[in-house]
Amino acid sequence: MHQHLQWWQDLVLWHSDQSSMILVTVVRADGSTPREVGATMLLRFDLQQKWQQSDTIGGGHLEFQAIEIAQAMLIGREQRTGFVERFNLSARLGQCCGGVMWLLFEKIQPIAQNTISDEFQLTACYQAWQTGQSVLRHISIDAASTWQVGAHSAVSMALEFDQTDTHWHWTQLIQPYAMSVMIFGAGHVGEAIVRCLLPIGVQITWVDNRDDIFPLDLMDQVHCISTDVPEAEITHFERTGAILILTHDHQLDLQLCFEALKPTQQPFAYVGMIGSKSKRAIFEKRMQARGYDHRQLQRLICPIGIEGIHSKQPAIIAVSVVAELLQIFDNKK
Known part of the structure; x- marks a missing residue:
């Protein structure tokens, strides 16, 4: 690995x-x-x-x-x-x-x-x-x-x-790092996940629609992108990578889900969105109305992180999510 x-x-x-x-x-x-x-x-x-x-x-x-x-x-x-x-x-x-x-x-x-x-x-x-x-x-x-x-x-x-x-x-x-992750959202959880990923060797692309949101000490270590159209970055990201949706805007989260789960011959290795089971249910209804079928919806991981960890502290969420990503990529090696 x-x-x-x-x-x-x-x-x-x-x-x-x-x-x-x-x-x-x-x-x-x-x-x-x-x-x-x-x-x-x-x-x-x-x-x-x-x-x-x-x-x-x-x-x-x-x-x-x-x-x-x-x-x-x-x-x-x-x-x-x-x-x-x-x-x-x-x-x-x-x-x-x-x-x-x-x-x-x-x-x-x-x-x-x-x-x-x-x-x-x-x-x-x-x-x-x-x-x-x-x-x-x-x-x-x-x-x-x-x-x-x-x-x-x-x-x-x-x-x-x-x-x-x-x-x-x-x-x-x-060999180059096997795990590449595109993270949407530079809030507390996004920052905690980035800091958790860095020591294990991951190619990270970090996207947000707010200017000057990225911590200065991380900008030299991570590819940071400020853009008004975050969903457009998904089309350029390698399909062997993982997508994490962690923004402050539910409508933007939905738009990112639309883009990340589009029908394709090679789906992303992982598409995860922070949120509760009720948020997932609401999103599934919206996506079904747009023509997304059950198979596509099943690829969305929400809530994110390994089972049995319920804390909402950003650092603990980060450990749980990174552990889940390691399981995904370890199985693909």
């Missing part, structure tokens, strides 16, 4: 700081393990020589030991710059999950020690990833990581690790 790739964002950001970094990646996992193959963390001493960590490979003794190795690589006590090490979580580390993990350690040198084209290549890959393209990383015992925009045909080899007595190589496809 999708995951929030903070390490990938920070790799591009830190790469311009002229400091060495250690990339630690789970390349194989047997049995019960705290993280999956492909989980990655990035480590460095920043410009003030303070320790920085981006993302996690599962915490516990495994991560502590990986950090010790990374620090040894950065200060020069460990001379190897790229290697794979096996960790028995039970015998070696005493962790109760008891599986076995193989970690790939790679030292990434400052830009000054690489070619300028490497920096341009990494930045270009990140920009392509932000627009929905996949990025392919390849590293072997003989060569450091290379990064390139990957064709969709490469998805079948998203994570590939081969190891023999004398050689190993690792291929990792960094």
Whole structure:
């Protein structure tokens, strides 16, 4: 499933700081393990020589030991710059999950020690990833990581690790976020949902018909649209995404429902509207009068959120709705 790739964002950001970094990646996992193959963390001493960590490979003794190795690589006590090490979580580390993990350690040198084209290549890959393209990383015992925009045909080899007595190589496809959400309404609930979605890695489009309604600290992280015709944005949104209708205007909510539930070969993955069962009943009557049939009306989720949570606090509504979205997208992976 999708995951929030903070390490990938920070790799591009830190790469311009002229400091060495250690990339630690789970390349194989047997049995019960705290993280999956492909989980990655990035480590460095920043410009003030303070320790920085981006993302996690599962915490516990495994991560502590990986950090010790990374620090040894950065200060020069460990001379190897790229290697794979096996960790028995039970015998070696005493962790109760008891599986076995193989970690790939790679030292990434400052830009000054690489070619300028490497920096341009990494930045270009990140920009392509932000627009929905996949990025392919390849590293072997003989060569450091290379990064390139990957064709969709490469998805079948998203994570590939081969190891023999004398050689190993690792291929990792960094895929765009799987979940995209278009949210209508920048009120308290809309803001709470956006803040709940951001840490898990979601492409968010946030729409409102009021100017200057979006919180300033979120405008750099979310695609915010102020428009007099919010319903028109639905026609440009990908059908694999989710629509959330949370506006302050019931008539606008209805217009958005008309647009989001129009007959189509590929319906949206999710169309949800905040409101009670009585609001839903009123909307169903209005939509039936416009010719919407039972099948189309069944696609509307209202009330929204997982069952058993009844609080109307925005932050709690947000947790409930995001949990419902995760269930929808997890089933589609």
